[in-house]
Amino acid sequence: MSKQNIENKKGKRIIIVVASLVALIGITVAWFTVTYGPINQLFGISNFESRAKIYFVGNESNPSYDSEVPLSTNPEADNYIGKFRLDIEHRGSAQAYLRVKLLHDFQINDFSTQYSAKVPYIFASEYGPEADGDKAVWFDNRNVDLSCYYAMPIKGNNDTYTTIPMISGIDEDELEADSLIDDYGNPIEITLVVEMQMVQSNRYPQLWDMDILPWNDVTNYAP
Amino acid sequence: MMKKNKGFKIIVFFTMFCLSVSYFSLLSPTTAYFYEQKSTDKKVNFDLFDVEQTILIEDENFDFLGSTKFADFNEMLFDKVVCKKTVAVNNVGEIPARVYVRLSDTIGEGLQYITFFDDETPEPDPAEISVKKGALKQKIETTLFEHNNAFVDGIIQENAIAILNDYNQTASYAVIQPGEECEITIVFWVEHDDVKDALTDTEEVATEGVPTEEVANVDYSTKVSVIATQDNDLAMS
Numbered sequence: 001m002s003k004q005n006i007e008n009k010k011g012k013r014i015i016i017v018v019a020s021l022v023a024l025i026g027i028t029v030a031w032f033t034v035t036y037g038p039i040n041q042l043f044g045i046s047n048f049e050s051r052a053k054i055y056f057v058g059n060e061s062n063p064s065y066d067s068e069v070p071l072s073t074n075p076e077a078d079n080y081i082g083k084f085r086l087d088i089e090h091r092g093s094a095q096a097y098l099r100v101k102l103l104h105d106f107q108i109n110d111f112s113t114q115y116s117a118k119v120p121y122i123f124a125s126e127y128g129p130e131a132d133g134d135k136a137v138w139f140d141n142r143n144v145d146l147s148c149y150y151a152m153p154i155k156g157n158n159d160t161y162t163t164i165p166m167i168s169g170i171d172e173d174e175l176e177a178d179s180l181i182d183d184y185g186n187p188i189e190i191t192l193v194v195e196m197q198m199v200q201s202n203r204y205p206q207l208w209d210m211d212i213l214p215w216n217d218v219t220n221y222a223p
Numbered sequence: 224m225m226k227k228n229k230g231f232k233i234i235v236f237f238t239m240f241c242l243s244v245s246y247f248s249l250l251s252p253t254t255a256y257f258y259e260q261k262s263t264d265k266k267v268n269f270d271l272f273d274v275e276q277t278i279l280i281e282d283e284n285f286d287f288l289g290s291t292k293f294a295d296f297n298e299m300l301f302d303k304v305v306c307k308k309t310v311a312v313n314n315v316g317e318i319p320a321r322v323y324v325r326l327s328d329t330i331g332e333g334l335q336y337i338t339f340f341d342d343e344t345p346e347p348d349p350a351e352i353s354v355k356k357g358a359l360k361q362k363i364e365t366t367l368f369e370h371n372n373a374f375v376d377g378i379i380q381e382n383a384i385a386i387l388n389d390y391n392q393t394a395s396y397a398v399i400q401p402g403e404e405c406e407i408t409i410v411f412w413v414e415h416d417d418v419k420d421a422l423t424d425t426e427e428v429a430t431e432g433v434p435t436e437e438v439a440n441v442d443y444s445t446k447v448s449v450i451a452t453q454d455n456d457l458a459m460s
Contacts, residue, residue: 008229037446038327040281041285041308045441049435092438095304096289158438200290203289
């Protein structure tokens with residue numbers, strides 16, 4: 001083999017090695033990317049629903065879920081207003097504020113009227129004058145908007161109802177039931193309509209048109 | 224014949240060499256960095272970076288307290304219904320790393336997110352009783368306005384979502400220097416307009432004469448990845 005041939009072969013090998021090395025660098029040089037994950041994350045959102053459970057003392061095993069219920073001012077009647085009890089049941093994992101309006105429709109001396117004023121119910125738990133902030137009690141705002149508010153956001157689960165007792169009795173002295181009779185001496189019959197509203201806890205300003213919830217509004221405590 | 228073969232081989236090798244060199248010259252400066260290392264130090268030196276993180280918990284479940292409207296500048300209580308997840312990231316490598324968050328395989332409409340790479344993602348004030356816009360909502364509005372000045376009061380949701388997605392894909396990242404760490408906050412929420420039909424489309428289910436309505440639910444499943452690359456726009460393109 002001539003000297004020139006040997007040199008040519010050497011040169012060829014050098015070219016091959018350099019070219020291969022450069023190509024190898026080209027293949028292996030790339031954007032370095034380090035990825036952690038993916039980590040699967042699960043989310044859910046639900047709505048909510050509520051219902052009024054109405055029953056009378058002595059007949060607790062037979063509740064009604066009708067939004068309308070007849071009440072009597074006759075203390076001997078099974079549906080005497082003093083025996084009336086009301087629980088609110090709710091479901092759903094979204095968080096909500098709840099308010100209840102109690103409308104009393106009655107007829108006296110052939111005149112019908114709807115009376116929404118403050119019947120002296122006793123609340124199962126009531127927002128006291130010394131309370132402050134959210135509390136798991138009822139705030140009586142009937143003087144302002146005829147509604148009672150549950151003074152904290154509620155949140156349940158999607159499967160079972162959570163019960164919030166609301167009406168646990170009536171102030172008999174304030175009621176003066178024996179005076180609630182017509183001209184013929186008959187106790188008057190009242191139809192109670194229970195209206196419930198639940199709103200997402202972040203949407204009450206829009207849906208209830210208020211900038212501050214009633215139990216946080218100091219003007220509600222003005223003498 | 225041998226001369227022809229020799230010539231052919233030389234042409235092939237020369238072509239290969241030119242292509243390889245061209246490959247380098249057309250690459251961005253970061254890749255040229257490696258070439259420069261090679262030529263300066265007369266050796267190949269690939270500096271690696273590695274980013275440790277406190278990873279999220281697989282299949283962790285979160286129930287939103289409600290839906291909201293991030294494009295509504297009058298939506299005051301947005302902060303109260305979001306989900307915040309925090310990931311701590313530490314660059315233990317030797318070169319700066321650009322860190323991104325990516326979501327994939329999101330099932331169901333309505334789930335949105337935004338990522339922040341500072342320690343200034345505000346917490347809602349539990350003592351706040353009046354209705355006023357939360358600090359997180361303000362931060363989101365400011366951030367998106369700085370990204371695209373079309374994000375202003377009155378913007379329609381479709382355009383707002385487009386700006387949000389563009390921000391998440393192109394502008395939402397942090398550069399972490401070697402030895403430094405960063406806290407990433409991912410804020411999730413559900414858009415009200417995308418779920419209101421599903422959540423109000425309930426029917427009454429009779430339970431022995433007791434009126435009961437279905438509780439409607441919308442579920443989401445998304446995969447979260449934290450990605451670290453060289454500090455270059457092309458790295459994630």
